[in-house]
Amino acid sequence: MIQISASPPPPHVPACRLPGSAIAGSTIAACRRLRQRRAVRFHVALSPQRVARLHCLRAQMRLTYxxxxALPFVLLAFDEDGNSKMSAAELRGCVTTALGERL
Structure with a gap:
């Protein structure tokens, strides 16, 4: 059986969280120092060359994707007999069209 009281019990607040206490002040200062250390440790300086290289890599990945x-649609367009399989002649025609070279 669940008992419902008229007033809820006070929430448990640890001593280090009470404002104005010495423990709270030292905890806050310790957290700030830890954040500053992490920021310095994980800070990566990006040079303009590195930024340009990252943009090129993203563009290459986007083009590759x-x-x-698009590859299945290209192969389907060059499938002359409609059997959904690329024969050597169909593949040769696709490569010749794409690269402009005779094989």
Whole structure:
């Protein structure tokens, strides 16, 4: 059986969380020092060359993804006999069209 009291019990507040106490002040200062150490430790300086390289890598990954997703449609367009399989002649025609070279 559950008993319901008229007033809820006071919430438990640890001593280090009470404002104005010496423990709370030292805890807050310790947290600030820890945050500052982490910020210095994990700070990475990005040079303009590194930023440009990261942008190039992102662009290459985006283009690679677009090529991978478009590949089935390209192969379907060059499937001349409609059997959903690429023969050597169909693949040769696809490569010749894409690269402009004779194999």
């Amino acid at each position: 677009q090529w991978i997703t």
